[in-house]
Amino acid sequence: MLGSRVFSIREYKEKVFGQKDYMREKDISGCGLFGVINKEKKLISGSVPVTAIAVQHDRGNGLGGGFAAYGIYPELSDKYALHLMCDDKDALSCAEELIKKYFDVHLSEPIPTRSTVNIINAPVLWRIFVTIKENRSTWSNLDDYDYVVAVVMLVNKQIPGAYIFSSGKNMGAFKGVGFPEEIGEFFKLDEYKAYIWTAHNRFPTNTPGWWGGAHPFCLLDWSIVHNGEISSYGINKRYLAEHNYECTLMTDTEVVAYLLDLFIRKHGLSKKMTCKIFAPPFWDEIDRMEEEEKQAYTALRMVYGSGMLNGPFAILFANHEGLVGLNDRIKLRPLIVAEKDHDVFMASEDCSIRSVCPDPDKLWAPKAGEPVIIELKP
Amino acid sequence: MxxxxxxxxxxxxxxxxxxxxxxxxxxxxxxxxxxxxxxxxxxxxxxxxxxxxxxxxxxxxxxxxxxxxxxxxxxxxxxxxxxxxxxxxxxxxxxxxxxxxxxxxxxxxxxxxxxxxxxxxxxxxxVLLSGMGNPQPYPIYWDHLLLDASQVTNPSIDPLREPMELRTYLGSKPDALEFVERDNKVNLKTKLSPQIKLNYPIMFSAMSYGSINFNLHIAMAKAATELGIVYNTGEGGLHPDLYKYGPNTIIQVASGRFGVHKDYLNAGCGIEIKIGQGAKPGIGGHLPGEKVDAGVSLTRMIPIGSDALSPAPHHDIYSIEDLRQLIYALKEATEYRVPVSVKIAAVHNAAAIASGIVRAGADIVAIDGFRGGTGAAPTMIRDNVGIPAELALAAIDQRLRDEGVRNKASIVIAGGIRCSADVVKAIALGADAVYIGSAVLVAVGCTMCQRCYTGKCPWGIATNVPALARRQNPEIAKRKLVNLVRSWGHEIEEMLGGMGLNSIESLRGNREKLRAVGLSEIELDILKIKPAGR
The missing domain is CATH 3.30.70.20 (Alpha-Beta Plaits)
Known part of the structure; x- marks a missing residue:
C-alpha cells in the first residue's frame, strides 16, 4: 500500500538534482524521539530503543523510522563503516567501485535483515568497512575527516541509485520507510548492543517517503534525530553553502548535521557553545549578563546568527563522545530527560522512557534552549 | 539648469x-x-x-x-x-x-x-530637473513577492506574548569565533571589528543638511537616539549643535568633501563613503545656492549663496584600489573605532562592484536602488539610469556568498522602501538593514510633488527659507519619526512571528520565506526564489 508512494533512490535524486538549488522543496514533518546512553559505556540491547520508540507509535505515520547505534562494531572499530542503500545490485557495484578508488576495503557484506510483514520493497542494504588509502590519488590536501566526507558526498551525488547513509567508526544507522518498531525488527536490532542509541519515528506531511529520508542523519560519527520544523532553514542552507556543504536531502534536519560538523569539527567550538548558536539566549538575557559573558554571547549572536535554528525543534545528537539533547529557545516541541544509575534517557514523551525504565532516579523537562550534554566516561 | x-x-x-x-x-x-x-x-x-x-x-x-x-x-x-x-x-x-x-x-x-x-x-x-525617486512605471519587485506564514506543522509565534528580536549589528564579522570556557564561564578570545548596533533594522537615509533643513536634522538625530537606530548626515557635513547625537549618526564623506574635517570624521558611530546615489547614478550632488544660508555655509564650509556642486566621481578615486586607500585613510583617521560603509547606486554590475568594495575593506555596503530619492537630479537620469534595488540586492547577497565574503560586510539596501513589508522582503532577500529616506519625508508631510530643488517646499522640508522651515517643529517631527519606526517594528514582529521566527537574523537571507507571483523564470533565477505554488 505504501510502496506506491515511496520513491526509489534514483527517483529521489532525479527530483533533487534535476532542479536548481533554490527550487528544491523542503520536507515538513512532526516526529517522536528516543535516546539512551550509558555513561560507563556498558552495552544496551537494541530491544530497548525499539520498545521505547514503539510506545510513541502515534507520533509517526509509517513513512520513516530509524536508529543510530554506537559501539556496535568493536572488532572493526578503526574502520569507517559505510552503510549503503541501493536500488539494485548494479547501483551497488557502481558505488563499490567508486569507493574502492578512494578507500581500502576490509569487509563488504549485506546488512543482515529479516523479512517482516510491513517492510516491503526494501533497497539493497550493504555495509563496507574501509580505511583511507595510503597513497591518495586526489584530495591529498584534505585531512582524513574531510576526505571521508568528500567521498561520501561524491557517491551520493554521482551514483544515481546509491546512497551512503552512515559513515562513522564503530557506529551505524539503520533506517527506512515503515514504523520504527518494524524497522527495528527488519534490521534485527535486538541482536546489536550499543552504549548509545537514538531512535526516531517520522511523520512527514508533504513529500513522498524514501528510505534515505528517514532519520537519523549521519555524517562521520555524528548522528541526528530531530522533531520539528526549522523555519530558519532557508538561511541555514545558504550559510552552509558558503562553507561548501550542499543540502540535497530536502529536509531541514540535514542542516543540523552539517552545522555540527562545521562548528564543532571545523571551528573547534564546544558542544555547549554550538548549542548556544542553535538556541541562543535572548538579547534581554544577554543584556543582564556580566560583562565578559555579555561580550561573548553578543559576539556569538552577531557572527553565528545564520547558524541559529529558529522554529520548533527538539533534537538529539550523538557522537563517540556522548549524547546531547536540545530544545528550541521557547520550547515548542517536547523533550523529557531521565536518569537511572549510569543510564540517561531522552525522549519526546515520558511514557516512552518509563516503558524501558519504569522507576528513574530523576526525570525532568529541560528548559527551553538549555542543552543536556551527557559525556561518556573516557 | x-x-x-x-x-x-x-x-x-x-x-x-x-x-x-x-x-x-x-x-x-x-x-x-x-x-x-x-x-x-x-x-x-x-x-x-x-x-x-x-x-x-x-x-x-x-x-x-x-x-x-x-x-x-x-x-x-x-x-x-x-x-x-x-x-x-x-x-x-x-x-x-x-x-x-x-x-x-x-x-x-x-x-x-x-x-x-x-x-x-x-x-x-x-536640463530638466526633478526631485525624489524614479516615478516611472517600471516593475516594482516588492509587489511581486509574497511572504510565508506558519500553519499546523510549525506554530506561529505571537509577538505580544513571546519575545521577538529585531536587534541588528552592522559591520564586518569574522569567519569564526574562539571562546575560552572555564568554570561554566565563557570568555571571548576573538577580537571583533567595530559594529553599529540597531534596535530596528531601519536607518534614516542620507539627506544632507541643506537639501533638507536644520529642523529635520534635529528631528532625525533625536528620533534615531530615542529609537536606538542611526541617521545619516548626507554629504552636507554636521552642524556643531548635532555633535552630541554622534553615537546615533553615520557621517558621510562624498565627492564634494563638504564639511569634512577631523572632528567631523570622529563625531559619529560610522562613516559612509558615498560613491553614488540611486536617483542619479554617475553624477554628483547639486545643492542650489538659494538653499545655502548661514547655517549651511558654516557646516559645509562654503560661502553663503554659492552652489554646492559635488563632482561626479571622487577626484581621488579612479579605481577600486583608490577606494581601498580612502577606506583605510578614514579608518586611520578614526583609529579603527568605527565601521566604514561604501554606498553605491544600484547599477548593472552592482554585484561585481560590491564584491570589490568588500575586498577593498569596507565593513558595510549600501546599495541605493533607482527609486531612491534626491533633492535634485536631472530628470532623464532619475528616470532612466540604474536598476531596481530588489534585483541588485539579490545579486549582491548571492555574489558575496558565492565568494565566501558575505560575513565580511553588512548589506544595507535603500531606494523606495515604502512599508514594513518591504523591509521584511528586503531582509529575506539578504539585507542586514534598510535605509529609509522618502518615507521619512512623507512621515513629516511630504506629498511627493517632486519639486525639492526649488528650495520652496511648502511643507517646510526641502527648504531653508526661514518662513517655510518654521513649518517643521523638530519635536513634532521627531515624534512622527519615532512613531513610524515603532509601528513598522511592530508590524515586522507580527510578520516574523507569523513565519515562526523570533529573531531577525533567521529571516536575513532566508529566501525560503518568499514566493514570487507574476515573474519570469529569469527573474526568479536572479532573485533565487520559488514561484508561489511551489
Whole structure:
C-alpha cells in the first residue's frame, strides 16, 4: 500500500538534482524521539530503543523510522563503516567501485535483515568497512575527516541509485520507510548492543517517503534525530553553502548535521557553545549578563546568527563522545530527560522512557534552549 | 539648469513680497504654452471659501493671491506643483487639487509628459530637473513577492506574548569565533571589528543638511537616539549643535568633501563613503545656492549663496584600489573605532562592484536602488539610469556568498522602501538593514510633488527659507519619526512571528520565506526564489 508512494533512490535524486538549488522543496514533518546512553559505556540491547520508540507509535505515520547505534562494531572499530542503500545490485557495484578508488576495503557484506510483514520493497542494504588509502590519488590536501566526507558526498551525488547513509567508526544507522518498531525488527536490532542509541519515528506531511529520508542523519560519527520544523532553514542552507556543504536531502534536519560538523569539527567550538548558536539566549538575557559573558554571547549572536535554528525543534545528537539533547529557545516541541544509575534517557514523551525504565532516579523537562550534554566516561 | 517652475533667488523675493505684486487680475497678455499646459488645477468651492487667505499664506509657489478688485482669493493653477499644502490647511475644505483634465489627442508613444518636456526645453534650453525617486512605471519587485506564514506543522509565534528580536549589528564579522570556557564561564578570545548596533533594522537615509533643513536634522538625530537606530548626515557635513547625537549618526564623506574635517570624521558611530546615489547614478550632488544660508555655509564650509556642486566621481578615486586607500585613510583617521560603509547606486554590475568594495575593506555596503530619492537630479537620469534595488540586492547577497565574503560586510539596501513589508522582503532577500529616506519625508508631510530643488517646499522640508522651515517643529517631527519606526517594528514582529521566527537574523537571507507571483523564470533565477505554488 505504501510502496506506491515511496520513491526509489534514483527517483529521489532525479527530483533533487534535476532542479536548481533554490527550487528544491523542503520536507515538513512532526516526529517522536528516543535516546539512551550509558555513561560507563556498558552495552544496551537494541530491544530497548525499539520498545521505547514503539510506545510513541502515534507520533509517526509509517513513512520513516530509524536508529543510530554506537559501539556496535568493536572488532572493526578503526574502520569507517559505510552503510549503503541501493536500488539494485548494479547501483551497488557502481558505488563499490567508486569507493574502492578512494578507500581500502576490509569487509563488504549485506546488512543482515529479516523479512517482516510491513517492510516491503526494501533497497539493497550493504555495509563496507574501509580505511583511507595510503597513497591518495586526489584530495591529498584534505585531512582524513574531510576526505571521508568528500567521498561520501561524491557517491551520493554521482551514483544515481546509491546512497551512503552512515559513515562513522564503530557506529551505524539503520533506517527506512515503515514504523520504527518494524524497522527495528527488519534490521534485527535486538541482536546489536550499543552504549548509545537514538531512535526516531517520522511523520512527514508533504513529500513522498524514501528510505534515505528517514532519520537519523549521519555524517562521520555524528548522528541526528530531530522533531520539528526549522523555519530558519532557508538561511541555514545558504550559510552552509558558503562553507561548501550542499543540502540535497530536502529536509531541514540535514542542516543540523552539517552545522555540527562545521562548528564543532571545523571551528573547534564546544558542544555547549554550538548549542548556544542553535538556541541562543535572548538579547534581554544577554543584556543582564556580566560583562565578559555579555561580550561573548553578543559576539556569538552577531557572527553565528545564520547558524541559529529558529522554529520548533527538539533534537538529539550523538557522537563517540556522548549524547546531547536540545530544545528550541521557547520550547515548542517536547523533550523529557531521565536518569537511572549510569543510564540517561531522552525522549519526546515520558511514557516512552518509563516503558524501558519504569522507576528513574530523576526525570525532568529541560528548559527551553538549555542543552543536556551527557559525556561518556573516557 | 532649467526648472519646470521657478528657481532663481528673485522668485524667493517675489514670494516674500507677493501680496504687493499680485494685486490685480492675472495678466491676459501672451503667455507661453508651457504655462498654459499646466499639470494641476485648483478647484475652489466658492460656497465654502471664506476668503481667510490661509491658502495664499501657505503657497510658496504663489498660486493663490488676493484680488483687490474682486475682494476675494483667486488662484493661478499654472503655478501649482500639486503639493496639496493649501488643500491640507484650508479650514473649510474648500480646495481640491486635481490633475488638469485637459487632454491631448491619444498617443501611446507621445504621451503628454514628453510633449510638455519638449515644450519646456524648446522654450528655455536647459536640463530638466526633478526631485525624489524614479516615478516611472517600471516593475516594482516588492509587489511581486509574497511572504510565508506558519500553519499546523510549525506554530506561529505571537509577538505580544513571546519575545521577538529585531536587534541588528552592522559591520564586518569574522569567519569564526574562539571562546575560552572555564568554570561554566565563557570568555571571548576573538577580537571583533567595530559594529553599529540597531534596535530596528531601519536607518534614516542620507539627506544632507541643506537639501533638507536644520529642523529635520534635529528631528532625525533625536528620533534615531530615542529609537536606538542611526541617521545619516548626507554629504552636507554636521552642524556643531548635532555633535552630541554622534553615537546615533553615520557621517558621510562624498565627492564634494563638504564639511569634512577631523572632528567631523570622529563625531559619529560610522562613516559612509558615498560613491553614488540611486536617483542619479554617475553624477554628483547639486545643492542650489538659494538653499545655502548661514547655517549651511558654516557646516559645509562654503560661502553663503554659492552652489554646492559635488563632482561626479571622487577626484581621488579612479579605481577600486583608490577606494581601498580612502577606506583605510578614514579608518586611520578614526583609529579603527568605527565601521566604514561604501554606498553605491544600484547599477548593472552592482554585484561585481560590491564584491570589490568588500575586498577593498569596507565593513558595510549600501546599495541605493533607482527609486531612491534626491533633492535634485536631472530628470532623464532619475528616470532612466540604474536598476531596481530588489534585483541588485539579490545579486549582491548571492555574489558575496558565492565568494565566501558575505560575513565580511553588512548589506544595507535603500531606494523606495515604502512599508514594513518591504523591509521584511528586503531582509529575506539578504539585507542586514534598510535605509529609509522618502518615507521619512512623507512621515513629516511630504506629498511627493517632486519639486525639492526649488528650495520652496511648502511643507517646510526641502527648504531653508526661514518662513517655510518654521513649518517643521523638530519635536513634532521627531515624534512622527519615532512613531513610524515603532509601528513598522511592530508590524515586522507580527510578520516574523507569523513565519515562526523570533529573531531577525533567521529571516536575513532566508529566501525560503518568499514566493514570487507574476515573474519570469529569469527573474526568479536572479532573485533565487520559488514561484508561489511551489
Amino acid at each position: 532649467l526648472d519646470c517652475g521657478l528657481v532663481k533667488s528673485k522668485c524667493r523675493k517675489k514670494f516674500l513680497k507677493s501680496k504687493y505684486i499680485y494685486t490685480g487680475v492675472r495678466a491676459l497678455l501672451y503667455q507661453s504654452i508651457v504655462q498654459n499646459y499646466h499639470d494641476f488645477v485648483v478647484e475652489r468651492n466658492l460656497d465654502l471659501c471664506i476668503n481667510c487667505r490661509v491658502c495664499e499664506r501657505q503657497c510658496s509657489y504663489l498660486v493663490h493671491y488676493w484680488d483687490e478688485n474682486r475682494q476675494r482669493v483667486m488662484h493661478d493653477s499654472s503655478k501649482c506643483v500639486g503639493c496639496h499644502r493649501c488643500e491640507a490647511l484650508c479650514p473649510t475644505g474648500a480646495i481640491v487639487i486635481k490633475r488638469n483634465p485637459s487632454q491631448f489627442r491619444e498617443n501611446s508613444h507621445w504621451k503628454p509628459w514628453f510633449l510638455k518636456n519638449v515644450y519646456k526645453q524648446a522654450e528655455q534650453g536647459g
